[in-house]
Amino acid sequence: MITVSGLTKTFGNNAVLRSVDLHVDKGQSLVVIGGSGTGKSVLIKCIIGLITPDAGKIIIDGQDVTRSGHDNLLHRFGMLFQASALFDSLPVWENVCFRMLRSGQSRSDLRDLAAEKLRRVGLGPDVADKLPAELSGGMQKRVGLARAIAADPEIIFFDEPTAGLDPILASVINDLIREITTEMGATAITITHDMSSVHAIADQVAMIHDGVVQWHGNIGALDQTDDAHVRQFITGSAIGPIPTLR
Amino acid sequence: MIRLLAMIGAATLGGLAAVGRIALFTASTFRHLVTQPFYGREFGQALYQIGFLSLPVVGLTALFTGGALALQIYSGGARFSAEAVVPQIVAIGMVRELGPVLVGLMIAARVTSSIAAEIATMKVTEQIDALVTLSTHPMKYLTVPRVLAATLVMPALVGVGDIIGILGGYIVGTERLGFNAASYLQNTVDFLEQRDVVSSLVKGAVFGFIAALMGCYFGMKAGRGASGVGAATKGAVVAAAVLILVANLILTEAFFSI
Numbered sequence: 001m002i003t004v005s006g007l008t009k010t011f012g013n014n015a016v017l018r019s020v021d022l023h024v025d026k027g028q029s030l031v032v033i034g035g036s037g038t039g040k041s042v043l044i045k046c047i048i049g050l051i052t053p054d055a056g057k058i059i060i061d062g063q064d065v066t067r068s069g070h071d072n073l074l075h076r077f078g079m080l081f082q083a084s085a086l087f088d089s090l091p092v093w094e095n096v097c098f099r100m101l102r103s104g105q106s107r108s109d110l111r112d113l114a115a116e117k118l119r120r121v122g123l124g125p126d127v128a129d130k131l132p133a134e135l136s137g138g139m140q141k142r143v144g145l146a147r148a149i150a151a152d153p154e155i156i157f158f159d160e161p162t163a164g165l166d167p168i169l170a171s172v173i174n175d176l177i178r179e180i181t182t183e184m185g186a187t188a189i190t191i192t193h194d195m196s197s198v199h200a201i202a203d204q205v206a207m208i209h210d211g212v213v214q215w216h217g218n219i220g221a222l223d224q225t226d227d228a229h230v231r232q233f234i235t236g237s238a239i240g241p242i243p244t245l246r
Numbered sequence: 247m248i249r250l251l252a253m254i255g256a257a258t259l260g261g262l263a264a265v266g267r268i269a270l271f272t273a274s275t276f277r278h279l280v281t282q283p284f285y286g287r288e289f290g291q292a293l294y295q296i297g298f299l300s301l302p303v304v305g306l307t308a309l310f311t312g313g314a315l316a317l318q319i320y321s322g323g324a325r326f327s328a329e330a331v332v333p334q335i336v337a338i339g340m341v342r343e344l345g346p347v348l349v350g351l352m353i354a355a356r357v358t359s360s361i362a363a364e365i366a367t368m369k370v371t372e373q374i375d376a377l378v379t380l381s382t383h384p385m386k387y388l389t390v391p392r393v394l395a396a397t398l399v400m401p402a403l404v405g406v407g408d409i410i411g412i413l414g415g416y417i418v419g420t421e422r423l424g425f426n427a428a429s430y431l432q433n434t435v436d437f438l439e440q441r442d443v444v445s446s447l448v449k450g451a452v453f454g455f456i457a458a459l460m461g462c463y464f465g466m467k468a469g470r471g472a473s474g475v476g477a478a479t480k481g482a483v484v485a486a487a488v489l490i491l492v493a494n495l496i497l498t499e500a501f502f503s504i
Contacts, residue, residue, distance in 0.1 A: 050375050074381040085376035087368075099380045102283060147380075157379075 001026040001187045002047065002155070007056035009042055016042045018211030019056070024204065029181055029188040031202035031219075033195075033233060035242060038208045040191040041082075044157050047189065048077060060155070075099070078153035078186075082160040084144035086132035092118070093128040096146045117146040121176055138169045145173070149180055156181060158190040162197050174200035195234055198222070207233060209242065271463045275393055278385040285391050292395035296357050296458070300403055307352050308345060308407040312414025315339055320423050332423065333433035336415030341442045342502070345408035347494050350453030353400065354486035358461040361392055362482035365465025366475040374466070389462040393455060400454025401447040408446055445501040452497060453490045460486035 007020040016039040024030040032040050045051040047058055049070030058066050060073055070077075086095045093114035094101065100110055115125045121142040132140055141161070148156055161177060162170035174197050181188045181201075190201050198205060199219065206216040207230050215227045222234065232240030319335045365388055368374050374384045412434055419425040464482035468474045 045375070048379060050378055071381075074379065077379055079376070079379040081372045081376055083371055085372040087373055087376070098382070102285075 001028070001061060002189070003057075003059040004043075004047065005057045005059075007043065007046060007058065008054045009039070009046060009051065010054055015211055017046070017053070017056075020208065020211070020213055022206055022213060022216065024187055024189060026187055027185050028203045029178075029190065029201055030204045030206060031198045032189065032191045032206050032208060033193065033198060034191075034208035034214075035233070036193070039211060040208055041159060043208065044159060044189060044191055048079060048157055049074070075151065076154045077157065078148035078151065078155070079157040080141075080144045080148040080159065080161055082163050084132070084140040086140055086143055086147070088132055091129050091131060092135070092143050095132065095143060096128075096150050098147065099151050113150070114146070117150050118143070120149070120180070121146045122172070138165055138173075141165065141169075141173055142176075145176060145180070149184065152184060153186060155187045155189075156184075158188065158192075158201075160192055160194075161190060162192065162194045167196070170194065170196060171200070177201050267467075268459075268463055271466075272459060274385055275389050275459065275462075278383065278390050279394065281386075283386065285387050288387060288391040289395055292391045293399055295360075296353070296392070296396050296454075297399035297403060300353060300356055301406065303352050303356055304349050304403050304407045305410045307348050308340070308409075308411035309414040311344055311348055312336060312340055312411035312416075313418040314414075315344065315411070316415035316418040316423065320419075329423075332415065332419050332425065333430045334437040336419070337412055337434040337438050338442060340411035340415070341408045341438060341446045343494075343498070345411050346404045346446050346449035346453060347490070349400070349404045349407040349450065350457065350490040350494070351487055353396070353403070353454065353457045354460075354483055354490060357396065358457045358482045358486040359479050361458060361461025362465040362468075362479045363475055365462060366468030366478040369466065369468045370470060370472075370474055384466070389459075389466070392462055393458040396454035396458035397451050398454075400457075401450040403454075404446055404450030408443075441501065445497065448501075449494060449497050452493050456489045456493060457486045460489065 002022075002024045004020055004022040007017050008015070009017040020039075020043060022030070022032075022043075032043065034040050042051060046053045047060075049065065053066065056066070057064060063073070065073060086092075087098065090098070093111050096114040096117050097110040100113070111128065115128055118125065118127055123139065123142050123146070127135065127139065127143070132143065135143065145161075148158075158177060162173055165173060177188070177190070178201055180186075188201070190197065192198060202219040202222075204216070205219055205222050207214045207227075209229050215225060215230045217225065222230065225231070228241050231237075232242050238244045316332050316336050319332045319339075320329050323329045323331055323335075365374075368388070374388075377384050377387055416427075416430055416434075419430050420427045460482045464478040464485065468478035
């Protein structure tokens with residue numbers, strides 16, 4: 001479904017991605033882990049078309065989007081941003097159905113659809129007319145999730161879905177992501193530091209370190225791997241091959 | 247000496263690069279203006295925000311400036327016994343110059359800063375990235391409605407500013423300086439030419455275009471974090487104000503060169 005090969009991206013003198021190779025099958029959930037500043041967000045933004053890579057190929061459903069662009073694929077994507085990225089000036093229901101607002105569907109139908117998607121992520125219809133600023137961080141994250149799934153996308157990207165949430169809410173969001181992607185049969189790519197997210201969401205795990213994929217395997221193999229980088233990351237140890245500032 | 251030349255060279259190259267980027271942004275705005283889709287709701291909101299909500303500040307600025315202008319012309323004219331020209335000079339001063347320039351600068355302060363801060367905040371909070379992922383081009387959704395609304399509504403604002411400025415001169419002229427009300431108005435109407443009014447409205451449209459375009463450009467190019475939003479807002483207002491004054495000189499030359 002999604003194949004990334006030799007992906008390279010440099011900002012100034014900083015080679016963030018040096019040659020990343022990844023593959024995700026249709027309906028699979030890949031979680032990309034790695035330390036802060038290792039290029040996880042850059043990778044996901046290259047795949048979705050927000051950043052143009054310097055070199056390499058991104059093939060989505062057989063189409064080389066590094067040549068043809070992403071425009072004709074965007075309707076098949078959904079994305080949950082780290083800070084939700086809800087539009088401040090629009091009420092929640094218009095945020096959720098933003099993509100469909102100009103589709104010709106009536107506003108009352110779209111409002112009903114938004115209410116249904118909000119219910120799916122555990123929010124009541126009373127939230128629909130509120131502005132994003134009136135919601136808590138956890139509720140904003142749920143609205144962001146509702147927006148990501150509103151158009152029933154085939155491919156969903158999750159950028160740090162549990163960042164800034166307490167462990168209980170993080171667990172709820174993880175479970176929602178797993179349930180929804182399974183129920184929709186969507187292909188998912190998630191980037192996170194949160195190992196509880198990894199265990200809850202992933203079929204496959206890839207670790208990025210120093211601009212390349214350091215390790216890639218099934219979730220079941222993650223805890224058994226001998227890779228020192230992965231071991232250090234999942235145990236959170238300050239001692240190991242990944243340099244730390246103390 | 248070489249260091250000085252290097253600094254001048256770097257500043258020149260930086261300035262030319264900025265001009266190039268703004269030119270490309272302007273071309274992109276025109277390209278998106280003439281292609282579908284057009285976001286009518288956002289355009290309507292921009293008309294309301296830029297036009298209707300700017301009326302108080304435009305009116306107050308013009309009213310007090312017109313009044314002060316009448317006082318200045320009266321006291322200055324008294325030096326060579328030309329106090330009687332107050333109505334004519336207030337009219338020509340407000341309509342040709344002060345109306346469009348002051349309204350343009352007030353719009354740069356009120357609207358350009360607001361547009362730049364809003365779009366820059368959207369950028370740093372990834373809302374612009376979110377627009378892209380939702381199949382919505384940020385230039386079409388954010389830039390085109392604002393630039394078009396400002397370009398269309400500014401002539402109306404300038405017209406209102408011109409009228410209120412003349413009214414300010416009329417109030418001071420009749421209440422403070424002892425002019426006859428009917429003859430003040432008659433002199434104002436008789437002295438203004440169609441060219442004066444047309445130049446005022448054209449200047450308004452150009453200044454509106456510049457004000458909104460600078461807000462959008464600096465907002466879209468904002469750096470990270472709160473400092474990025476602050477720098478974008480400051481840069482947008484300064485660039486809009488300077489470009490409005492430059493455009494004013496060029497348009498004045500175009501309309502009134504002998």
